[in-house]
Amino acid sequence: MQTENDVRNRISVVFAEFGETQNKLAGGDSATQKRLNRQLSNNGAAITVDTLLLILNKHNDVSAEWLLRGIGDMRTLPAGMDAPEDAEIANLETTVETLSKMVAKYKARIDELEAMYLPEQKRNVG
Structure with missing residues (x-):
């Protein structure tokens, strides 16, 4: 007590x-x-x-x-965060989401460039 x-x-x-x-x-x-x-x-x-x-x-x-x-830690955590690991997980999820969007953007650009230049290369070879 x-x-x-x-x-x-x-x-x-x-x-x-x-x-x-x-x-x-x-x-x-x-x-x-x-x-x-x-x-x-x-x-x-x-x-x-x-x-x-x-x-x-x-x-x-x-x-x-x-x-x-005397229960828990002296300092409170931001709303919705239960432990320091939650903040790290949230940061990693954001990073993965950002990188996924970048990969999709680069893939679309590669597809665009291939569509433009590959048919031209085939014409020049053939």
Whole structure:
């Protein structure tokens, strides 16, 4: 079972990852900074929804599921992507599609050139 201190520890990880501080997060508002200090110190006051939203809104690529429950990765992935492999597969599919179109275009041009020059060659040989 997750505890509030587990959430505090994950908030510390976010701060370390992004070079965040309570003062930066508070945006210079001393009342907010005091509240953050009380909530984020070990065994401090209860962490409020406002504080969690402040962190998640400022760092919108941080997963709320990870922050609150410790499930998954810290960073969220683009919509529709479940894993980094999905991005690689999507890139490969795009590359294959592009190359297929290029091959079809070159084949059509080759057919065009053959139609123009092969009959001429046959006339010159015969």
